[in-house]
Amino acid sequence: MVRFYGLKVLKDYLGHIILIGLPVVLISLMTAITKEISDVEDVKQTALYIGIVYIIMFQGFGAAYTFEGIEHDFFKPFRNRLRATPVHPMKFVLANILSSIGISFIQSLVILGYVVLFYGAIVSNLMLVLLTLFIGVVLAQFIAAMSILILKKASKAQSVITVYIIVAMVISGLFFPLPENNITLFLSKFSSPLAWTNYTVQGFMNNSYDEALLGLGLLSTLVIVIGLAVYRLSKRVAI
Amino acid sequence: MSLFVSFVFCYSMGEVIKMIVKLKDVIKRYQGNRLALDYLDLEIQKGEVVGLLGPNGAGKTTAINAIVGLVDVDEGSIEVFGQKQNGLNRDVRKRIGLVTQEVTIYENLSAYENLLFFGKLYGLRKEKLKTRIQEVAKLIGLEDRLHELPKRYSGGMKRRLNIGCSLLHEPELIIMDEPTVGIDPQSRNYILEFVKEIAKNTNTAIIYTSHYIEEVQHISDRVYIIDQGHIIAKGTVNELIEKIKGDQITLIEVKNPLEESIQKIKGISGVKEVAIENNTYQIITEAHVNQLDKILSILTSQTIVNVSNQQANLEDVFLMLTGKTLRDSEV
DSSP, X not given: OHHHHHHHHHTOHHHXXXXXXHHXXXXXXXXXXXXXXXXXXXXXXXXXXXXXXXXXXXXXXXXXXXXXXXXXXXXXTHHHHHHTSSSOHHHHHHHHHHHHHHHHHHHHHHXXXXXXXXXXXXXXXXXXXXXXXXXXXXXXXXXXHHHHHHHOOHHHHHHHHXXXXXXXXXXXXXXXXXXXXXXXXXXXXXXSHHHHHHHHHHHHHTTOHHHHHHHHHHHHHHHHHHHHHHHHHHHHHHO | OHHHHHHHHHHHHHHHHHEEEEEEEEEEEEGGGEEEEEEEEEEEETTOEEEEEOOTTSSHHHXXXXXXXXXXXXXXXXXXXXXXXXXXXXXXXXXXXXXXXXXXXXXXXXHHHHHHHHHHHTTOOHHHHHHXXXXXXXXXXXXXXXXXXXXXXXXXXXXXXXXXXXXTTOOSEEEEESTTTTOOHHHHHHHHHHHHHHHHHSOXXXXXXXXXXXXXXXXXXXXXXXXXXXXXXXXXXXXXXXXXXXXXXXXXXXXXXXXXXXXXXXXXXXXXXXXXXXXXXEEEEOTTOOOHHHHHHHHGGGOEXXXXXXOOOHHHHHHHHHSSOHHHHXX
């Protein structure tokens, strides 16, 4: 079933253009601007930093896969068709989330691959960075599932998540640098799960394991908490 | 003695097996205490095509959802395949094919992929699944366009695929909830013909709901007429028509029908029911009572276009029983 749902998401070509094409264009553009402004010759690590920021941001937008899938299956006429089958309805929720996680993570890999291959960026502790990005994807899809299960409409969930992503990116200084003081420093590390993901990835890439493990711990805890919430909410909706 | 007991046991088991669906005194209330099903009784036997006829909001879909186990009922009992329907028995669901009122297919996946998905949900695998997909595709007339995306299909083709997805697992009970809504007459005929073919070639029980009388009349062995959650008449089409056999049905088409004329016509002795549909007064009168002059005198100001008599059909039965036409009731 997960394979089928994966195929369904994979055939959303417009989604790939937005979630892969757009960040690639933005990374190229922002790297070029940074190079121009700061007069840096070697932009590979700059491109990597910008790349990670956009990967995290577009993982959030990739949440659309989950909330659109769940809306289609459980908040539209499809609901009765699926509930009339011998398959337990919770499996459809799970298949939606797992397939979205898979596709969204592949998109993240493609963007990271672009930065590595095109700019020659070097990713230290690659496996741990990938693990963190994977947890980031899981979290984004769980937040999406929770939103749609509460709000029951994909358009509302989309609005909430878009606002969340933009606000989270701005206050954590990922869109543009904030003035340096203790408050902004704290916000840049801990203001949102998006900040935690960036903080953890940067920690692993800079070999700051204490910071990275703290971020990873926070992310993992939130994944468990939201995962349990999604389980309870989906039981109410699906059955 | 024991032989007698065995005989009685086998006989009663035979009855149970033959009975596919049995609803007894089923009551379902929605929010605001609105009655959706009001002491609904319904029985369907193996190999039978049963038409469930009623206007929108009559309770057809709720009745279907109750049979499939998608809604809990407040009172009464529902048995499907001799087992109590409590919504949790997945083996029962495996034996039912539900065709939903809305087209519920994945539009960005090909018809083949849709059939593959639904076949797998019902436990079909490998060669059996592939064979069934080909058989069903042939039945629904999509074998040549199986690998196209449904978003390129006409409304009728989508409806056929919608039905096909429910037939793959060879269900013993097929429930079709208004399967022809919003499609052209040609596609409608195609669907009706293959539903008849399924009924003829398999021993499947079929529940077919519609508010199109001609469809129900065409394919059903028996008909239940439902209104406001209650069965108001049941029987074969002929048995139902027999109820008003002695009556006379007159159709008077006018340019500007007036609601107040209905009461005036009803006041004429011998007139049993009156309704307006498509600018036409449908008037049921007792046989051998000729009151046409009096009726026409009421309608003179409305520019009479045509006057005719018609053979009684299920629409007239519905009008007789409820005092309204099916189309009126939709509003």
